[in-house]
Amino acid sequence: MSALDLTKHFSGDLRRLTTTIGVAIAFFGLLLLAIIAYAGWSANETATERERTLVENALNESIARALNEQKSVAWWDDPITKITDEAIDLEFTDANFGVFLTETYGHDEVYILNAEDHPLYGFANAGRLEPSAFERRRPVLEALIAEIRRGDRSRLRTRPDMFSESKGHYRVLTGVQVARWGGHIVSVDGLPAVVAGMTIVPNIDASLLKGTPNLLLSITNIDEAFISEIGRSLLLPDLALTPQETKGDGVISEAFVGDDGIPAGFLSWTTRRPGHVLLTIILPLVAFGVIATGGLSSTILRRLRRASEELAQREAQARHEAKHDALSGLPNRVHMVDKIDSFLQGRLLETHDNRAVAAYLDVDRFKDVNDTLGHHAGDQLIKLVARRLMECLRPNDFLARFGGDEFVILCAPAGAETSSALADRVSQAFALPFAINGQNIRVTASVGIAVAPDNGVTADELMRHADIALYEAKDRGRDRAVLFSDEMARQVERRRAIELDLRAAIDTDMLCLNYQPIVSSHSGEIVGLEALLRWRHPVHGDMSPADFIPIAENAGLLPSLGEWVLSHAMADCRRWPHLEVSVNLSPVQFRHVDLETTLRKLIAEYGVEPSRFVLEITEGVLLEATEHTNLTLDALRSLGFRTALDDFGTGYSSLAYLCNFKFDKIKIDRSFVRRISRVDISRTIVQSVVSIGRGLGMDIVAEGVETEFEAMMMTKLGCTELQGYYFSRPISADQMTQLLRTFQPKRPASAPAAVRAATTS
Numbered sequence: 001m002s003a004l005d006l007t008k009h010f011s012g013d014l015r016r017l018t019t020t021i022g023v024a025i026a027f028f029g030l031l032l033l034a035i036i037a038y039a040g041w042s043a044n045e046t047a048t049e050r051e052r053t054l055v056e057n058a059l060n061e062s063i064a065r066a067l068n069e070q071k072s073v074a075w076w077d078d079p080i081t082k083i084t085d086e087a088i089d090l091e092f093t094d095a096n097f098g099v100f101l102t103e104t105y106g107h108d109e110v111y112i113l114n115a116e117d118h119p120l121y122g123f124a125n126a127g128r129l130e131p132s133a134f135e136r137r138r139p140v141l142e143a144l145i146a147e148i149r150r151g152d153r154s155r156l157r158t159r160p161d162m163f164s165e166s167k168g169h170y171r172v173l174t175g176v177q178v179a180r181w182g183g184h185i186v187s188v189d190g191l192p193a194v195v196a197g198m199t200i201v202p203n204i205d206a207s208l209l210k211g212t213p214n215l216l217l218s219i220t221n222i223d224e225a226f227i228s229e230i231g232r233s234l235l236l237p238d239l240a241l242t243p244q245e246t247k248g249d250g251v252i253s254e255a256f257v258g259d260d261g262i263p264a265g266f267l268s269w270t271t272r273r274p275g276h277v278l279l280t281i282i283l284p285l286v287a288f289g290v291i292a293t294g295g296l297s298s299t300i301l302r303r304l305r306r307a308s309e310e311l312a313q314r315e316a317q318a319r320h321e322a323k324h325d326a327l328s329g330l331p332n333r334v335h336m337v338d339k340i341d342s343f344l345q346g347r348l349l350e351t352h353d354n355r356a357v358a359a360y361l362d363v364d365r366f367k368d369v370n371d372t373l374g375h376h377a378g379d380q381l382i383k384l385v386a387r388r389l390m391e392c393l394r395p396n397d398f399l400a401r402f403g404g405d406e407f408v409i410l411c412a413p414a415g416a417e418t419s420s421a422l423a424d425r426v427s428q429a430f431a432l433p434f435a436i437n438g439q440n441i442r443v444t445a446s447v448g449i450a451v452a453p454d455n456g457v458t459a460d461e462l463m464r465h466a467d468i469a470l471y472e473a474k475d476r477g478r479d480r481a482v483l484f485s486d487e488m489a490r491q492v493e494r495r496r497a498i499e500l501d502l503r504a505a506i507d508t509d510m511l512c513l514n515y516q517p518i519v520s521s522h523s524g525e526i527v528g529l530e531a532l533l534r535w536r537h538p539v540h541g542d543m544s545p546a547d548f549i550p551i552a553e554n555a556g557l558l559p560s561l562g563e564w565v566l567s568h569a570m571a572d573c574r575r576w577p578h579l580e581v582s583v584n585l586s587p588v589q590f591r592h593v594d595l596e597t598t599l600r601k602l603i604a605e606y607g608v609e610p611s612r613f614v615l616e617i618t619e620g621v622l623l624e625a626t627e628h629t630n631l632t633l634d635a636l637r638s639l640g641f642r643t644a645l646d647d648f649g650t651g652y653s654s655l656a657y658l659c660n661f662k663f664d665k666i667k668i669d670r671s672f673v674r675r676i677s678r679v680d681i682s683r684t685i686v687q688s689v690v691s692i693g694r695g696l697g698m699d700i701v702a703e704g705v706e707t708e709f710e711a712m713m714m715t716k717l718g719c720t721e722l723q724g725y726y727f728s729r730p731i732s733a734d735q736m737t738q739l740l741r742t743f744q745p746k747r748p749a750s751a752p753a754a755v756r757a758a759t760t761s
Contacts (some may be wrong), residue, residue: 029290036283040275048252048271051236055254055267058230064162064184066196069105071163073097074200075179080208083200085114088121090128091651098123108193108748111137112200115212117145122509124243140188141195141217143260146213148181148197156184157259170534184259185222192222192256194262211689222264231269239269304617323334325401327379328386336400336408340459343412344452348642355413357419360466361426362390364444364478366405380436381443388429395421415424419449423481444479446470449725455484468492490543501537502548506557506564513568513728518582518701518723520714524745528614530582530723531569532730533561549586558588563598569613570606572733576740576741582614584646590617591628591631596635603639610640614665618646644701648689668719670704676713683717690718711746 003653073096082089093112098615101107102123111134112121121419122129143155162365163181181198189193220226222241231239246268247252253268293300323335331339343356362384367551370378382405389399389407398410409426411418426447431439448470456462469484471492505511511533518528537543566583573581591593603610615636636643644665668686675682686702693700702714705724712724727746728739 005376010251024295025290025300029287029293032290033283035288036286040278040283043275043278044271044273045090047274051234051252051269051271052254053646054234055230055236055239055269056576057058058234059185060160060162062194062220062226062230063159063185063196066105066107066194066218067163067183067198069101069107070196070198070216070218073100074198075203076200077202077204077208079200082614083112083120083214088636090121090161093121093694094123097223098128102126106220107218108221109137111141111217112146113215113217115214117149118214120214122187127377129626137219139186140186141197141219144184144186144195144217145195145215146517148199153346154261156186159259161186173246178696186258186260187264188219191714192258194220194222196220198758210222210624213607216323227267236269239267242266243267279586280286286759294353306635312601318431325403326383328401330390330407331398331400333400333402333408335461336402336410337459339398339400339454340410340412340462343410344457344459344462355418355454355464356410358450358452358462358466359409359411359422359426359481360402360408360450360463360470361752362470362474363405363444364446364474366443369441369443370692373439373441377436377441381434381441383434384434385429385445388427388434392425392429408466414451419451419483426481446473446478447481448473448484449481450484453597465489495551495554498537498540498543498548498551499557501539502535502552502555502557502561505535506560512732513565513572514722514732515572515581515736516723516730517736517743519729519746521711521719526579526740526743527721528580528582529576529736530616530730531565531572531584534730553586553588558586559593560588562589562593566598566602567606570602570608573608573612574606575733575737579616580612580642582616582644584616584618590632595632596639599636599639599641614642614644616646616667617663619648636664647703651714662696665699665701665721667701667703667723668714673702673704673710673714673724674706676710676717686714686717686719694718694720 002029005221033160038658063088078092079096082092094367097112098110098121101110109124110122111119113121113134118133119134122131122133124133143152146152148155163183179199179201181196183194183196185192186195187193188513195217197215197217200216201213202208208622219444225241228240231237241256242253243265245255245266248270250270251268252271253266256264256267323331323338324331340356340358363381366378366381382401385405385407386401389409393399393409394411396412398412400408400410402408409422411422426445430443430445435441445647448466448468450456450462450469451468452462455465463705465484468488469482472488473480473482503567514530514532514534515529515577517526518530519525520527533545534544535545549558549561552561562585569581569583574577575697585595599610602608619635642664643662644667645661645663646667648666668689668691672682672686676686690700699720700718701721701723702710702719703723705711705714705722705726707726710724711722711726731739
């Protein structure tokens, strides 16, 4: 091809490119104009919405301001002694409540009610009112009074409690005294008004307050001056409250409805229009610029070339980032899998003497570091762990971060001793503490190791088996390295199969509840039953809850399993209307389930009386007691359920639990019952628990009673109820109904000599 032909060919290509660019410029120019037009319109809309929010916030702040003004006189020792049902210091009350609030802060009406919400004092129009004058305002203020006194928020629209943010420093001054308050905008005599109230409580000497505190109420009319003040503060000079909707260019007129649902007119103002400049000035200028840009094709071509080069650089960076972890800078999961597959499919298969070792590493209790020191500290720890591991590995070893606190090490090729040597090097990496934010943090790691080709010939197989070994290392107590074996895989498959069967058993109602009687130590009669979960597996036969409950917990099945038990216990309890039924609650139900909602639903579904149920809680719930746990326990009691502290005496059980948490019952663990005749310390502990529990008004249940001697012994020590094989094994609901018909009370008439000797020794 000649130079001319080359020139023509290039010119043609350039012409086509220029045409393409021209079309692109026209398209994107129009798109840009559309974006600017939309931006102008959107800016106007955003400004209007922001003004609406500011007005609403200003109204909310006016309520908080009224409460803060009340607080200056209501949280004070003097009103407690000078304003009582028996006598009122009117001079003091006028000066510090009536005159102060109306003249200093502009409140229009001020009232003080006693503990029974009868009026003690009133002030309005620069003069004192007869207390009975409050009765004409009672219908308007009744809902506010109910909210403050009883927490009833159903009658007025809820507003943000901005006042709470400013009262934090009063917590020390008020001690254990709890102040209550409330504020709303309601219609008073057909006009909107800010109504606010709070209890009058001491701020120094909490003992001054006896019984229910008096209540301070005030009314501040939302008039023209009130609205004008809001307008000035928001830079909305023409903000006004009008009876009719206002029309006009740029005028916003919003319906003003009080918290009581009564319309109070319209709030109107002229909105700012920040997008006006965009629409009237910027848009025409940009349109001109778009047209002018069409003639600058050569400049655009250069920009395209530069953009192409930048794109190539970004693509290279993206490829790097796709295979590397941003935090640690290590290769990521994708890169590691490629590395393993590349080795296994190439060198390993060709040279059978070479092996590969994959170690799956997890930092033990990494979540605790995040929870206690913060996520920034956790990120720092990940970086330090990555650095330590890189320093202790061989030059040919490959380290990757799989995410979170998980790392994978590939040693390829590897010899016979590589696994143990790698475990030692990892242990050395974690031997010294890590310095984070000036603190020395000591952490350990669990490691699962798999060897190719023995444990897999693909990356998926090798990593899956290393993960199984890691699970086993954590199950054995963490801070160790475990080499994968086929038995581990079989155990995982067994657990997985049991998990699937358990899911099916819950869905198809193949589980069952057995019941064990609880007997009164005084009458020998059955006074209650404990519901115990049982499962007859189609392959493994009768499975102990100790076998399948841990599997259910790991699989996240405990919430549905716990609801299944509660549901069937409530259904069965209708057979024995004279007995209470005990049901165990797991810690998972407290931490991850809305237990209160579940119980409310079941109560409504089965129509049962909550007081017939004893919800048994293990110390695991209290050991990690949080605000959520305390709120849940309070909710259970408010619903009417009784509660019991189960298996007391095991683990980290503390007598402090009995004082800090209110239970109806304490269940003494069977290990103490079995040792009661031969271990003095067991008897001493039981006596202490019984003494404290009975002193706090709790019943004491002895679990695992298997002999008459144990029954008499626990009765002698003061236990109120007994439970165990001595009375009956756990049996089905039908068998329990039959047992109740034939049961003969087992009440020890008197303690034999052996019991008397044991309790006095």
